[in-house]
Amino acid sequence: MLRINERLACLLALAIPTLCVAPIAQAAESWPGSKPIQLIVPYANGGSTDLVARQLADAVSKKTGGHVIVENRAGASGMIGSSYVHRQPADGYTLLLGTVTSHAIAPSVTANLPYDIVKDFTPITTIGTIPDLIVVNPNLGVSNLSEFIKLAQSRPEEISYASAGTGSSSHLGGAYFAAEAGLKLNHISYRGSGPALIDVLGGHVDMMLDVVMTSLEPVKAGRLKALAVTSKERSALLPDVPTVQESGIAGFEAIIWFALFAPANMDPALQTRIAQAFDETIQEPQMKELLLRQGITATGTGPAALAETVRQDTEKWRDIAQKAGVKPQ
Template structure:
């Protein structure tokens, strides 16, 4: 049966009214969700075992958020595969803001380049909330390496290609890939010795079994202060306040060199922007707390805190950088 043009027009108009009504209800629901959030406990997934710096950050910040919101904030450890097990869990969680990830350089930047069959997309499957902290790595050596500064180390390494070694907590870690970046930037050839964690690498460094390593501040600072190892450079753009006498790699003759270990909050993609904004605001307010500033600052962390869009842009740049390093170095995971 052929419909009259007037009747067809009326049907079309009704259809558009239904579409716009649905959109209006959706937007209204999202706004209400943002206003009432949170109304139940929040989980922060830490993709590593309890006791590490990521776990410590999540618990300290979670405690303050729970006080502000009057809702429990539960830290859940889901370790495995360099942080990608926990990250994948959050990527597939309900995007309601109640399941968050404390992501790190490895799980939310390096993994995109390192694992060809990664079960999630670091750029598409998460909504960045805020970077929490960052920290440069420290290039340290033992007393057997007769180099008083970074330039002298490079001269020695160029004179004996493949003679000097550097350790890391494992293949594909930020410490390993920072070493690969260092070789590419300086034109030297060193031998990478992977360990299962930083403790083994540090022990062998002090014992003379390896020559150098790029280490986390928390790991290497006690041994630097004890005079058991020596710091040659830090990998940030600026000198670190805990090692003001130690220059950056960039200022030591290799401009533009920067490698940071960072940690930040993510929600699953599709989470309401109102909820993301509320989470970002409260997390950043928590980071301004004198207690948080002192606690993590004294442990070598640089307190960050930024907007979701700033964090997103930062991650995009990180993915590009580490993808180039992985490709040019041929680095492989364990």
């Protein structure tokens, strides 16, 4: 009898893993199914991340036959939306469109970050990268970055710059630029890049680091003056605008990336399935061209490369925050 029980136990031990794996594999294969997918944007409606999310949601919905719904949960430089996502089940139906702000800069500028950027999320893929433009209101009366620096040096703490919020990429990028240029600027924080840009356009704030996507049209219309681009190469959309490095600040680079994350502990098969669906969509010629017209270089790197990007940029922005004197708040 003991031998029979031992044999039965062995058979059960072999069968249980198979029984567990089957529903997991089935869940990955059936995604997205008929259930709506929440794509959480942790920033305000109308900003650069929101625009990318809506274009991507539409394209992925058409490709997969699923239904991707964009939902804005703005506030605290992306922390509110990111915190919401990490508390959801890792079933593939709640995803986050995170950025360098929420998943690389945040640990260096936030004293009590409500999530761990590595432990609380599953990396899916990098969507694309885009540089900032240093833009000013034309009424400021400067035509290039050197003139702006001279003006700001003559008026310490009087020249203001807007950001999408304390701890955002536009805040830390502005602090990075000010530190490298030896300037003392007055930081004005907003609840998202959209409201910040509106006040620069209105002349209420002097300067902002804003992504090419949302600054391009105002620059072309003459409502903003582009002084420099923050990448190491010029933007194809504004080839006459020099880089910050060309303007005299050696080694300066501040690149924004958009990436897809899911809650932690997602099954690898489902992670791969979602990454493949988004990567294939991102790499479609029509989608790549659509993103490029807005200054975004499409990537679609997959989970491992995104995890490495997060690691490297977390170290980079931690060093920048320390050098710029930006303390966690």
